[in-house]
Amino acid sequence: HAPTEDQLREAVVMAAEELENGHCVRKDNEIVCEQEPRQAKVASVTPTKSQRHFATMHRSTPRTIKLSQSAAILEKVAKNLMNSPDHFTLEQLGQVVSRSITGLCDEAPSCEPRLIDNKEFRTANGCHNNLLHPLWGSPEQCLKRLLDPQYKDGLGEPRTTGRDGDPLPNARDVSLAMNEDLRKSNHETSHMLMQFGQFMSHEITMTAVDPEGFSTCTCGSAKPECFNVPVPPDDPDFRGRSCLEFPRSIQSPNEGCSMGQRQQFDQVTAFVDASNVYGHSEEDMNNLSLRDEGEPEAWRERAWPERAWRERAWPERAWRERAWPERAWRERAWPERAWRERAWRERAWRERAWPETAWRERAWHEWVLHERAWHEWAWNERVWREWAWHEWVLHERAWPERAWRERAWPERAWRERAWPERAWRERAWPERAWRERAWPERAWRERAWPERAWRERAWRERAWRERAWRERAWRERAWPERAWRERAWPERAWRLLKSKPNPQEWKKDLLPEAKSKDPEFQCPGFTGPNDEKCSLAGDNRVNQQPALTSLHTVFMREHNRIARELSQHNGGWDDNRLFYETRKIIGALMQKIAYGEYLPLVLGPDFMDKFDLTLTKSRFFDGYDPTVNPGIYNVFATAAYRFGHSIVQNEFDRYSPDYQTSIKLAFSFFNPTYILNDAEGGPDSIIRGLTTQPRQDFDRYMVSGLTKFLFADPPGSNQGFDLATVNIQRGRDHGLPGYNAWRVRCGLKNATTFTELKSQIPDETTREKLASLYRDVEDIDLFVSGLAEESVKGGIVGPTFAYLIGKQFQDLRRGDRFWFEKDDQFTEDQLAEIKKTSLARILCDNMDGTTDMQPNVFKLPTHPGNKRVPCASSGLPQMDLSKWQEWPDMPEK
Numbered sequence: 032h033a034p035t036e037d038q039l040r041e042a043v044v045m046a047a048e049e050l051e052n053g054h055c056v057r058k059d060n061e062i063v064c065e066q067e068p069r070q071a072k073v074a075s076v077t078p079t080k081s082q083r084h085f086a087t088m089h090r091s092t093p094r095t096i097k098l099s100q101s102a103a104i105l106e107k108v109a110k111n112l113m114n115s116p117d118h119f120t121l122e123q124l125g126q127v128v129s130r131s132i133t134g135l136c137d138e139a140p141s142c143e144p145r146l147i148d149n150k151e152f153r154t155a156n157g158c159h160n161n162l163l164h165p166l167w168g169s170p171e172q173c174l175k176r177l178l179d180p181q182y183k184d185g186l187g188e189p190r191t192t193g194r195d196g197d198p199l200p201n202a203r204d205v206s207l208a209m210n211e212d213l214r215k216s217n218h219e220t221s222h223m224l225m226q227f228g229q230f231m232s233h234e235i236t237m238t239a240v241d242p243e244g245f246s247t248c249t250c251g252s253a254k255p256e257c258f259n260v261p262v263p264p265d266d267p268d269f270r271g272r273s274c275l276e277f278p279r280s281i282q283s284p285n286e287g288c289s290m291g292q293r294q295q296f297d298q299v300t301a302f303v304d305a306s307n308v309y310g311h312s313e314e315d316m317n318n319l320s321l322r323d324e325g326e327p328e329a330w331r332e333r334a335w336p337e338r339a340w341r342e343r344a345w346p347e348r349a350w351r352e353r354a355w356p357e358r359a360w361r362e363r364a365w366p367e368r369a370w371r372e373r374a375w376r377e378r379a380w381r382e383r384a385w386p387e388t389a390w391r392e393r394a395w396h397e398w399v400l401h402e403r404a405w406h407e408w409a410w411n412e413r414v415w416r417e418w419a420w421h422e423w424v425l426h427e428r429a430w431p432e433r434a435w436r437e438r439a440w441p442e443r444a445w446r447e448r449a450w451p452e453r454a455w456r457e458r459a460w461p462e463r464a465w466r467e468r469a470w471p472e473r474a475w476r477e478r479a480w481p482e483r484a485w486r487e488r489a490w491r492e493r494a495w496r497e498r499a500w501r502e503r504a505w506r507e508r509a510w511p512e513r514a515w516r517e518r519a520w521p522e523r524a525w526r527l528l529k530s531k532p533n534p535q536e537w538k539k540d541l542l543p544e545a546k547s548k549d550p551e552f553q554c555p556g557f558t559g560p561n562d563e564k565c566s567l568a569g570d571n572r573v574n575q576q577p578a579l580t581s582l583h584t585v586f587m588r589e590h591n592r593i594a595r596e597l598s599q600h601n602g603g604w605d606d607n608r609l610f611y612e613t614r615k616i617i618g619a620l621m622q623k624i625a626y627g628e629y630l631p632l633v634l635g636p637d638f639m640d641k642f643d644l645t646l647t648k649s650r651f652f653d654g655y656d657p658t659v660n661p662g663i664y665n666v667f668a669t670a671a672y673r674f675g676h677s678i679v680q681n682e683f684d685r686y687s688p689d690y691q692t693s694i695k696l697a698f699s700f701f702n703p704t705y706i707l708n709d710a711e712g713g714p715d716s717i718i719r720g721l722t723t724q725p726r727q728d729f730d731r732y733m734v735s736g737l738t739k740f741l742f743a744d745p746p747g748s749n750q751g752f753d754l755a756t757v758n759i760q761r762g763r764d765h766g767l768p769g770y771n772a773w774r775v776r777c778g779l780k781n782a783t784t785f786t787e788l789k790s791q792i793p794d795e796t797t798r799e800k801l802a803s804l805y806r807d808v809e810d811i812d813l814f815v816s817g818l819a820e821e822s823v824k825g826g827i828v829g830p831t832f833a834y835l836i837g838k839q840f841q842d843l844r845r846g847d848r849f850w851f852e853k854d855d856q857f858t859e860d861q862l863a864e865i866k867k868t869s870l871a872r873i874l875c876d877n878m879d880g881t882t883d884m885q886p887n888v889f890k891l892p893t894h895p896g897n898k899r900v901p902c903a904s905s906g907l908p909q910m911d912l913s914k915w916q917e918w919p920d921m922p923e924k
């Protein structure tokens with residue numbers, strides 16, 4: 032049987048009370064809590080700088096905090112009901128459908144309803160990617176489980192005991208034994224492979240930890256949300272400290288707000304959608320992109336409201352829909368004579384009661400087009416000629432010149448031809464195309480359009496001139512010309528991502544500075560010698576270390592480069608359109624680089640095949656499956672994809688033409704000085720370093736920058752963290768089952784003894800170490816054994832991680848309705864352009880002073896077939912953005 036409504040209500044009240052005040056009982060209709068309020072017992076301290084760095088790795092939003100409180104109540108309710116005389120099972124409780132329970136999750140994120148699906152562009156937060164499950168892949172969702180968690184109490188307490196019920200080894204002891212700092216560089220692949228891996232991890236996953244956690248998780252704290260790691264007495268690195276503080280990840284309610292085992296959040300969009308460049312919400316995106324006055328409302332409220340503009344779909348639809356109906360038109364008997372003589376005289380104008388406003392709006396528009404296209408946009412002749420709007424087409428199109436002349440254009444034929452709007456439209460001289468093409472008079476003339484035809488069509492030019500679309504008249508009409516100019520169209524419009532001009536003027540822009548309104552992007556406690564500021568990007572971990580910041584810089588520059596170039600091809604696109612089209616291309620590039628260049632090296636050919644991850648050769652991808660949830664697996668974020676921690680170098684080389692040095696990782700965390708140091712080449716020299724320096728080998732070893740000095744303050748001191756310990760502890764915090772369960776899940780044989788691990792972990796010393804740490808093969812922490820596995824053929828990671836990573840990236844592809852290779856995303860030509868480009872090309876285009884690059888930047892330039900070639904050579908093909916140029920509608924034959 033299931034609990035009654037009354038039982039549920041009572042349980043919820045009690046659970047909330049207990050979480051506040053310790054164990055409670057009901058006495059005579061009153062709840063009496065036996066202990067002191069828990070809050071009072073926990074001394075709150077100011078977190079140290081290194082703890083604040085740590086907190087930056089897991090921003091949590093007010094909503095996730097709120098939801099985690101609900102999830103905690105749910106967990107307590109379940110626990111109490113399971114321990115009640117009724118002894119409900121978790122299975123029974125999981126089935127309960129009641130408002131008393133689901134009401135706890137009323138704050139859960141939801142997607143804004145939308146009437147019309149936008150098939151072209153993703154939303155900023157990934158909502159509505161899946162039409163049946165709009166929330167799939169959006170932020171603040173529960174991490175998916177491939178295997179049920181194994182918590183100590185079956186519900187939510189970290190996995191701290193082994194199969195035999197005795198405690199697991201201390202995570203720090205495991206780290207000390209297994210993840211020593213033994214360095215070996217790889218001969219084939221570059222440090223860029225590491226860096227892109229981290230960049231990608233921030234693109235798809237971020238678990239949440241309460242930033243307040245560090246204030247309360249002091250050593251000795253008994254708070255259940257603290258899972259501190261005791262420092263062994265003989266610890267060589269953290270002497271004098273009794274623990275490494277570890278606040279647990281905050282818990283996420285289960286799907287549907289049902290009672291169940293503890294879950295965790297992913298706070299970013301799961302999709303490979305460049306959300307680390309643009310942010311994970313509409314708000315982030317607005318903050319990162321240039322708008323006229325920063326605020327969308329202000330923008331809309333302006334006298335020339337952008338939204339109204341778009342909605343009016345000027346002019347065609349509005350034109351048709353407005354009271355400009357064809358019949359009225361004809362009935363109004365537009366005075367033929369006036370027209371001939373000078374249609375545009377203002378008196379006639381007013382007398383004819385032509386709707387002044389509408390007219391002015393249109394006039395304005397045409398003028399702008401004219402002026403802009405004409406003068407500012409260097410509409411060049413070659414492009415023009417390449418258009419199919421072209422003499423040849425004209426002929427083909429039965430627009431034969433003779434017929435033309437016979438039609439006695441312009442005057443009589445004009446009238447006879449029933450200037451009516453329908454014919455007009457049918458002639459496919461579509462007003463819209465016209466506008467978008469911004470048919471510039473001068474280009475027109477220069478195009479040697481046959482003189483005679485020209486004259487015959489001269490009604491246009493003449494009328495044009497006669498209409499005196501001149502600035503003076505214009506200004507006299509009190510059109511807010513100044514306001515217009517102030518909007519600084521088009522450069523300042525928000526189609527660009529914000530950036531900061533490089534102090535060296537000839538160099539490319541840097542990421543924008545984080546302002547005080549962006550606290551998540553501040554480098555906690557940092558005060559550089561020159562008051563350096565940390566950077567703003569789509570992901571708040573951008574400042575974690577300078578090579579990561581550098582890669583973010585490259586992608587910001589690539590957005591702006593593409594947006595500028597696209598605007599040349601499509602004069603008629605407004606800044607919104609330019610922004611979204613560019614963002615779509617950047618997202619596609621991210622997918623192309625991840626699946627086309629990066630993953631094959633991580634997973635090797637067999638796992639690429641197994642999970643069907645290889646990009647299509649010449650066709651579109653038809654594997655979209657709306658039943659696939661693209662969300663991130665808990666095991667992927669908590670263990671498998673952390674494989675990258677093994678391949679990080681302790682020192683990051685940097686190269687500039689006259690400088691070669693390196694950055695010590697331990698001294699670079701959240702320190703923007705390196706990025707801004709132009710004498711050492713800024714971000715560009717760091718990127719060059721990444722493409723030149725080998726990565727660390729994939730093995731169980733990790734460098735001291737990560738295991739001794741992570742976020743240490745002062746840098747290099749014993750006041751930091753150990754990332755290996757953190758990873759192990761995080762796995763236990765999330766209840767990840769032990770290694771053996773994962774082996775079986777991933778298709779490997781169940782191992783009953785340590786010797787049976789031989790096929791995957793051939794190194795005997797490693798197996799002996801494992802056997803001395805763990806009492807049972809079942810117990811081994813996945814992160815530990817995952818690093819110890821031998822690489823798969825042609826890949827980096829071992830078979831267990833390869834399976835888990837492959838599966839995740841398969842879901843991210845099959846579950847993405849906006850996957851770039853789908854036939855409704857790009858044309859065949861555009862897709863070919865995206866596929867032909869590479870991260871190497873992007874680096875060439877967006878760095879200063881880089882003239883050569885190896886075609887595959889994840890491989891070393893010493894790798895056979897991967898020699899550096901000039902950026903200008905055909906070895907590094909560039910995207911041809913003219914494939915994005917929109918063509919005017921052609922008349923049908």
Ligand code: HEM
Pocket residue numbers: 088089225226227228229232236237238239575576667668669672673674675676679696737754757758761
């Ligand atoms: C200098 C390089 C790197 C540093 C300093 C670094 C540091 C960190 C830290 C401090 C965390 C938070 C751990 C926790 O609290 O549980 C983390 C998480 C993570 N790291 Fe790294 N990392 C680096 C490179 C990489 C690379 C190369 C990869 C993958 C190829 C990677 C993948 C991950 C993943 C998947 C997470 C979990 C993210 C989440 O869901 O919150 N990291 N890293």
